Amino acid sequence: MSARFDHAIRLGDDALILGQRLSEWCGHAPMLEVDLSLANIGLDLLGQATHFLGVAGEAEGKGRDADKLAFHRDVLDFRNCLLVEQPNGDFAQTIARQFLFSNWQELLLTEVAAAPDTALSDIARKSVKEVIYHCRFANEWVVRLGDGTEESRKRMIEGLDWMWRFVDELFDAKDGAASLRPEWDKRIATVLSEAGLEAPKPRRGTMGGRKGHHSEHLGHLLSEMQFLQRAYPDARW
Amino acid sequence: MVATAATSTSFRDRVFEILAHVPDPEIPAVSVVDLGIVRDVTDEAVTITPTYTGCPATLAIEADIRTALDRAGLSKLKIETVLAPPWTTEWISEEGHAKLRAYGIAPPTMRATECPRCNSTHTEEISRFGSTPCKSLWRCLDCREPFDKFKCH
Numbered sequence: 239m240s241a242r243f244d245h246a247i248r249l250g251d252d253a254l255i256l257g258q259r260l261s262e263w264c265g266h267a268p269m270l271e272v273d274l275s276l277a278n279i280g281l282d283l284l285g286q287a288t289h290f291l292g293v294a295g296e297a298e299g300k301g302r303d304a305d306k307l308a309f310h311r312d313v314l315d316f317r318n319c320l321l322v323e324q325p326n327g328d329f330a331q332t333i334a335r336q337f338l339f340s341n342w343q344e345l346l347l348t349e350v351a352a353a354p355d356t357a358l359s360d361i362a363r364k365s366v367k368e369v370i371y372h373c374r375f376a377n378e379w380v381v382r383l384g385d386g387t388e389e390s391r392k393r394m395i396e397g398l399d400w401m402w403r404f405v406d407e408l409f410d411a412k413d414g415a416a417s418l419r420p421e422w423d424k425r426i427a428t429v430l431s432e433a434g435l436e437a438p439k440p441r442r443g444t445m446g447g448r449k450g451h452h453s454e455h456l457g458h459l460l461s462e463m464q465f466l467q468r469a470y471p472d473a474r475w
Numbered sequence: 476m477v478a479t480a481a482t483s484t485s486f487r488d489r490v491f492e493i494l495a496h497v498p499d500p501e502i503p504a505v506s507v508v509d510l511g512i513v514r515d516v517t518d519e520a521v522t523i524t525p526t527y528t529g530c531p532a533t534l535a536i537e538a539d540i541r542t543a544l545d546r547a548g549l550s551k552l553k554i555e556t557v558l559a560p561p562w563t564t565e566w567i568s569e570e571g572h573a574k575l576r577a578y579g580i581a582p583p584t585m586r587a588t589e590c591p592r593c594n595s596t597h598t599e600e601i602s603r604f605g606s607t608p609c610k611s612l613w614r615c616l617d618c619r620e621p622f623d624k625f626k627c628h
Binding site (some may be wrong): 257368375 | 525529558559562604
């Protein structure tokens, strides 16, 4: 498989799986405005996924389009990072995941936007404008929950604690993203300090998503997301 | 007539005029031309660009443009989608701004947000995300009406 396919499929799968996760909040968020926000962020991510998976399909050259790649692959063939497939948990856990991911995604897409591959850089340049919004939303909520009530603070700490083990994978040197870590650390530290929180203690990161070694959660997510195409292969609207 | 690669102004104008009557599916008060979704017209193709990558209206917009072109006897014109340079609210025309305001949606602005009903700038944001990807929710502190604002993007 080409390096271009590998690159595009990682970008696409991250966006697709997190977009699907966020859509689970639709109709369930703590209040209407948050419901709209999470659904909109999910929608942005699904749009990005469609474009990135489209490029992956072209790079592969076997006639698979974005839909085929999204709906006709099983767990082992997905290349998303483990962070995005983690369950929503409570609202604070969802915010923790978004906070860690969006700040990383903005840095990553900024880098992709400047790369010579125009198919990918065009998508990245467009997407990064959306991700800046996602960061603002997540950062504000980390501060609001961390600096809120005793209960919200406790939940924010627990959410960050749960998600933190998946951070190292984002900066795996094999993906060439290691150079983004210092800037990311700085951003995260700034928001956490405003929220009166501390970064969780460093621990050994859990990796494997980029090789298709996923947590149990991804299979459940796919069985729901892919239900229609599994039951009625190639069904169309 | 000598064949030329350049598209004649009259043809371009004609196609733009046709598309100026294709409404945005989510905000029918403005057309796809007002919003800056139509980038260019040549003898071969109409070039369009999506507003937000995940905007569900993108496919409907393409289908509506196709229908309008076919009805005008321009079935041979292709529709091509480009992502670069990315769409921003700067692409919305002056006319588009006026139509949005008349429809009750505050147009995108970096200056103080004006209530589209009473023109007061005594307004506040309720939610950064609104009923469609391109809008945020605001309220007027003078006439007390809530309203949508087209996000600066």
